[in-house]
Amino acid sequence: MSVLIPISGEKLLVILKGFHFEEQLLLQRRTEKKWALQVVVCLTFLLLLVVILSGAKGQPLVPALFIFGDSVVDVGNNNNLYTIIKANFPPYGRDFVKHSPTGRFCNGKLATDFTAYLSKKARGKNLLTGVNFASGASGYYEPTAKLYHAIPLSQQLEYYKESQNKILGIAGKSKGSSIISGAIYLVSGGSSDFLQNYYINPLLYKAYTPDQFSDILIQSYSNFIQKLFALGARKIGVTTIPPLGCLPAAITIFGSDSNQCVERLNNDAVSFNNKLNSTSQRLQKRLSGLNLVVFDIYQPLYGLVTKPTDNGFLEARRACCGTGLLETSILCNAKSIGTCANASQYVFWDGFHPSEAANKILADDLLTSGISLIS
Ligand SMILES: *[C@@H]1O[C@H](CO)[C@@H](O)[C@H](O)[C@H]1NC(C)=O
Ligand SMILES: *[C@@H]1O[C@H](CO)[C@@H](O)[C@H](O)[C@H]1NC(C)=O
Secondary structure, three states: OOOEEEOOOOOOEEEOOOOOHHHHOOOOOOOHHHHHHHHHHHHHHHHHHHHHHHHHHOOOOOOOEEEEEOOOOOOOOOOOOOOOOOOOOOOOOOOOOOOOOOOOOOOOOOHHHHHHHHHHHHHOOOOOOEEEOOOOOOOOOHHHHHHOOOOOHHHHHHHHHHHHHHHHHHHOHHHHHHHHHHOEEEEEOOHHHHHOOHHHOHHHHOOOOHHHHHHHHHHHHHHHHHHHHHOOOOEEEEEOOOOHHHOHHHHHHHOOOOOOOOHHHHHHHHHHHHHHHHHHHHHHHHOOOOEEEEEOOHHHHHHHHHOOHHHOOOEOOOOOOOOOOOOOHHHOOOOOOOOOOOHHHEOEOOOOOEOHHHHHHHHHHHHHHHHHHHO
């Protein structure tokens, strides 16, 4: 996520380089309090910007963007955690201008990075700021995050509460409340719960059918949305889970010798997404004033995987990093043998995550659905 600031009197946008606040939101190893403090410090700075700029330029369309969830949207919060789910080393981030890894699970930008940028570009005058609380390997099932020492969703919510108090403290009750209710909240979860826990954990897959496990996740999702709503959030976007069975690592691990997407996993994803959609519609009806939009990433990504050449890609089965069959996180590193030269030709950057080029296309779809949140 970048901080986007309209230059006075013009439609020009400046992405404040050097102000990578998300990179500052790193967890301190020992004390979580310290991290919370850093969030608060960063937010203070951000809010001053919001207040100053909105004062000078009128009300921004969207005063802030808060992101919760997993590695689909994590921009580096796992960097200083004791977790193996990390991406803050080469070749991650190699296609950024500075070629530097940030902790994003990608060679470059995430779909939400583009969305933050594009929505700004699309609307001309608004200002997006906020905090990204997401953490790779987190999800709706709390034990998944704990298994990988990532930040569980419940804890992300606690951090959000602290930043909210800060917002109210700095901006005052009235302005603070309008920032909170005007902000966009993005939630992404479920993929890690299935791929990094359910499918490989006999304690889960022997105890629950995929359908029952989905219900557990959806219950937790529903609780999370209700809590966000109770805290004042009114514009919430939630991403569906991708076609799990088409992720290169999933084909390698769960596919039986064939190079095709694993249908069983895709069926589970579709079923989960349908529940997510119907539950979201129910929540929207029940919680008055809530605008809850489901961003579908399943279909767009499935389209890229099944028709790569239509979209300018050469390869959809193997990922760019390493052999492209499995490697992700610490297994995708500078010493991985076989890493491709040009990630733009690949739908997937690593065994689990789309490339920047694919994220760019996904972002267009996110944006289309996102307009209904912004306007
Ligand atoms: C959710 O369901 C509605 C109608 O039931 C449908 O129109 C919409 O496309 C679905 N959204 C997603 C993201 O699947
Ligand atoms: C990488 O691949 C993309 C897509 O095929 C192409 O447009 C681009 O020119 C390539 N870049 C290099 C450096 O070869």
